Amino acid sequence: MSDSGSVLVLTNPYDVTADVVLRLLAERRVSVARLDPGADLHTGASLTATYCTGGQQGTLRTASRELDTTRVRSVWVRRPSPYEGPAGMSDQDRRFAAEQALWGAGGILASLSGACYVNHPWNNRAAEFKPAQLSTARRCGFLVPSTVITNDPCEARTFASHQPGGVVYKPVWNTPYRVDGQPHSVWVREVHGTEITDAVAVCPHMFQAKVDKAFDVRVTAVGSRLFGLRIDSPDLDWRYRQDLMTCTAMEVPGAVARAIVAYLAELGLIYGAFDLAVTPAGEWYFLECNPNGQWAWQPAETTAAIAHALTDQLERGPDR
Incomplete structure (x- = not known):
């Protein structure tokens, strides 16, 4: 294996997309460690970081290897499981453990000095x-469809009435949603002004001119x-x-x-x-x-x- 530092892949064990790249890294004999911090750190893996005036040290131990985290060359933040805490604990204790893991282990893994992140979790x-995406896209030279994000039904209806080509609705975040207990996706769809009710006031809604x-x-x-x-x-x-x-x-x-x-x-x-x-x-x-x-x-x-x-x-x- 290459001695120029390891690649750390943060993802869940069912991520077949990551497997495609892991096989290529193995073919190139690049040292790789795979970790699902939200699950592995309470099923046998351990993560330690030490900080002092003279520098920092760190060790990641998994079932298959031990890694010096100061020598990680790249971190691929793919699809790690959420930090949920160990099963079998009370709701309050599990929530406490999950938040400590997020801010502790998550903070360590996001602060590996000198590593290249694809992408850094905080930047991700x-x-x-969505508002940051649209604002950034406009500044970078993209054409951006006229868009309003609002919880004011009147503003939403007024916006829709000024779009001659029609308007579509998009959720600002892919929140898991269920109908009659079954998973349900909220797709982008065309809406008419008469469909925009006062229920818009419940939360921000995103309406965009149809391209x-x-x-x-x-x-x-x-x-x-x-x-x-x-x-x-x-x-x-x-x-x-x-x-x-x-x-x-x-x-x-x-x-x-x-x-x-x-x-x-x-x-x-x-x-x-x-x-x-x-x-x-x-x-x-x-x-x-x-x-x-x-x-x-x-x-x-x-x-x-x-x-x-x-x-x-x-x-x-x-x-x-």
């Missing part, structure tokens, strides 16, 4: 806020390496019936590529999954960017290229 969290799109595009960015995918779907939200969509690799125009790189830089990200809509006139509109979006669902050639780009980044570590 900040970049998940007259010819097709959708997913751009997966790993630093300056961009992987464009055209998505043709009969649905407004292509995620709704993915079996009906077709995907084709495509080039990203220069102006859009520059906006993407600027966006990543402003939010301190290395990885981002950008969703865009392209009009019949060839205008590319920013819809959102998931800083930790899935990518292994794409055609095999695109998936392989993204996996190699991520592996390159993790193997290289921080820019010196």
